[in-house]
Amino acid sequence: MQLAVAATAPLGADVLERLAAKHDVAYLLTRxxxxxxxxxxxxxxxxxxxxxxxxxxxxxxxxxxxxxxEVGTVVVxxxxxxxxxxxxDRAVWLNVHPSLLPRWRGAAPIERALMAGDEETGVxxxxxxxxxxxxxxxxxxxxxxxxxxxxxxxxxxxxELAAELFEEALPxxxxxxxxxxxxTYAEKIRPEDRELDWSRPPQELLNRIRAxxxxxxxxxxxxxxxxTIWRARVDDDELVPVEVQPDxxxxxxxxxxxxxxx
Numbered sequence: 682m683q684l685a686v687a688a689t690a691p692l693g694a695d696v697l698e699r700l701a702a703k704h705d706v707a708y709l710l711t712r713x714x715x716x717x718x719x720x721x722x723x724x725x726x727x728x729x730x731x732x733x734x735x736x737x738x739x740x741x742x743x744x745x746x747x748x749x750x751e752v753g754t755v756v757v758x759x760x761x762x763x764x765x766x767x768x769x770d771r772a773v774w775l776n777v778h779p780s781l782l783p784r785w786r787g788a789a790p791i792e793r794a795l796m797a798g799d800e801e802t803g804v805x806x807x808x809x810x811x812x813x814x815x816x817x818x819x820x821x822x823x824x825x826x827x828x829x830x831x832x833x834x835x836x837x838x839x840x841e842l843a844a845e846l847f848e849e850a851l852p853x854x855x856x857x858x859x860x861x862x863x864x865t866y867a868e869k870i871r872p873e874d875r876e877l878d879w880s881r882p883p884q885e886l887l888n889r890i891r892a893x894x895x896x897x898x899x900x901x902x903x904x905x906x907x908x909t910i911w912r913a914r915v916d917d918d919e920l921v922p923v924e925v926q927p928d929x930x931x932x933x934x935x936x937x938x939x940x941x942x943x
Contacts, residue, residue, distance in 0.1 A: 682704055682705065682851060684705070684707065684754040685709070685710060686700060686710070686757075687709075687710040687711070687774075688709065688728035689712045689726040689759055690727060690728070690759035691727045691759070692839060693760060694726075695836075695837070696758035696759075696777055696840055696844060697709060697735075697737075698731050699843075699844035700847065701735050701737065703844075703848070706737050707751070709731075709732035709738070709740065710741075710760070711726050711729050711732070711739060711740070711741055712741065712760070713742075728759075745764060745768050748765075749771065750768070752772060754773045754774075754852070755775070756847065757809060758843065769811070773854075775819060776806070776808075776816070778806075779802065779835070779836065780867070781801070781802060781821065782807060782814060783814075783862075783865070784863050785867040786813055786814035786815065786864065786867065787814065787866045787869070788869040788870075789867045791839070792897075793867035793868070794826065795826070795830070795832065795835065795891050796874075796888050796892045797888070798888050800826055801826055802823070802824065802826055803822050803823035803839075804839050804846055805818055806819045806821070806843070806850050807859075808856055815859065817858050818857050819846075819856055820847075820854070824842065831891040831892070831895065832892055832893065832896055833894065870893070875893060875897060875898065875899055876899075876901065877889060877910065879901065883918055883920040886913070886920050887913055894912060895911060898910070898911060906927055908926060908927050908928065909925065910924070910925050911926060921935075
């Protein structure tokens, strides 16, 4: 079937590529190019890079107030823009949400699930409504969060599962309301969410590191040096860094970091 995809972040790029392998994607709707990286050079969103590689038309409006979808169905995956209510009325907008709704509605469901130590998460395909992530469910499936998982591995699994669920939901989704119980919100990651408080339990610290790797990074001080900790483990009830990045430096094994202090 023909559809459009609204996506920006890597999860959205993954979903776009998987849908394009089985469906006619009329165009990608994504956010405008933004400055990125240390040099702050203008760069395309990950989803745009995927679309251009697939030869899919890219549309990047600053605002959606007068947007005409021109197709019957738009798949939304990590787009990052609220769709105006009158635009929602112009098509069926199906959203990929990487959690078991109504748990973890909001901007950072994968990160918050990992920080909370959840043992499972999943993917919900919902119809978009004006209220945030509150629409009826077209398809939903859970998967276990493994002890070694981080944001990157959970996001990849969510992208794979989302493509499978869309094959169940399209072309005419059967919708059911979300459960009335179990609602939680996944607030956007703030600067303070990155800071590691060494007085907290080791497993809690490890969960924060996993939640913010490999895309944001948890921060703390090691041997009086500010670092980003990308990977760690808990041994004998103690947090042991595995991969760190000193401010202004490159990622390295913790042992290499220690050798550099001598």
